[in-house]
Amino acid sequence: MSYSREIPLGEETDVIVCGGGPAGIGAAAGAARAGARVTLLEQYGFLGGMATAGLVLPFGDTQPAIARELFDRLEARGAANGWNYDPETFKLEANELLLEAGVELRFHTAFCDVMMSGNAVKGVVALSKSGLEALPCRVVIDCTADGDVAASAGAEFSKGRSDGRMQPVTLMFRMGGIDLERYRNYEQSDDRMEKALTKARDAGDVSPFTCSVMGFVPVPGGREVVINLSNFPGIDGTNARDLSRAEIETRREVFRITAALRKYVPGFEQAYLIDTAAHLGVRETRQIIGEYVLTAEDIFEAKKFEDGVARNIFEIDIHPLDGIGRASHTAKEVFRAKEPWVDIPYRCLVPRKIDNILVAGRCFSATHEAMGAARRMGPCMDMGHAAGAAAGLAARQNIKPREISAAAVQQELQRQNASG
Ligand SMILES: Cc1cc2nc3c(=O)[nH]c(=O)nc-3n(C[C@H](O)[C@H](O)[C@H](O)COP(=O)(O)OP(=O)(O)OC[C@H]3O[C@@H](n4cnc5c(N)ncnc54)[C@H](O)[C@@H]3O)c2cc1C
16 A cells, blocks of 8 residues: 655745754744744643643753843743742743744744755654645754654754663653642651662552652742652663653652652641643653764763864763662763853754754764763753754755855854843
């Protein structure tokens, strides 16, 4: 059996950004501010990716210009406290920031295929309630986190550790009705949550995968918290069957955990579940292989590159691949040093062999270990900003992104940051 159909061809634009998470927000802003016509495709009805749909916070460890701008807007609304924030206000202000930059936001629209001419991407096919549409453009930026666009275009990629195993997934959730004072005071130890969970695990009330990964993060301005407590292993976030199984199992686990918290943790007696994240928290899938692959050694040496266009200032944070126990944090000392960042080279955003496409965010070109550091939302937004600036310049000059010099990208970023 075969299948074919004619689909409508949209008007050409300069840059299409696929995915509206931290990287996509940075990319769309960077490209629009570089003077390009930009359309952003996002499968949900709001921006933020893991920052909102994933209920992941705090926003990690960086000071990229776009993130600072967004957080200034959140602070002005009383919706941020340091790098903690209210996810609902994040959605609102991310919209406003991109609309002001002139970006066309296409929500409820998923990337589903690429249009190619030889090894060059010529546009994307999008799926929405309007049906399938072919959308031509000069440059695509893949900010889907999973490298969906680059993989469809035939880019090479790796997945996980050398044995193919990837970090576990987590369904984040939000609870209210907690007596935070009582919780903080019942034991003077950062391990209080882990101790309570050990009791719950020993009693069989929660699965062995439940551990105090990062505890819980109070959402500013409220008495509710977002909670990150369960690692579910063996899931490939690019496989719909795996994702479905994980959504089912982690949802069951959230209900076991909330009951256990009420039973074992002082301060949680009256606590209730507000919601679970709209999207399962996937930590790792494809790393698109670019002109350079960032390595653990680069992180350990806090390496600076001539073509550095983004920065990571977080240590390697790898959650146990079998889901049991706590995350290992290595290279902490490096980031306490004098120049506490590793540069992310422009080459990490340029996939090998495929033209007219850049990648940014979680799927950038890195080893399993190096992505374990730079997967934080700050560096992802920073990479997005750089990819956006490069794509904007390439589209305006009608050349390939790999022909843009890193110096030109750095200069454009400086110009945007100075005028931002
Ligand atoms: C449980 C968990 C806890 C974490 N904790 C922290 C933390 O405390 N601090 C921190 O800084 N980072 C944390 N991280 C890491 C961080 O959240 C991610 O690595 C980061 O959000 C990646 O940014 P991104 O923009 O590349 O991808 P995402 O945030 O995943 O955004 C991708 C966007 O693309 C959209 N998309 C995907 N595919 C398509 C498609 N085909 N068509 C259209 N749209 C599509 C998605 O809907 C989404 O909006 C955590 C991650 C997890 C899973």
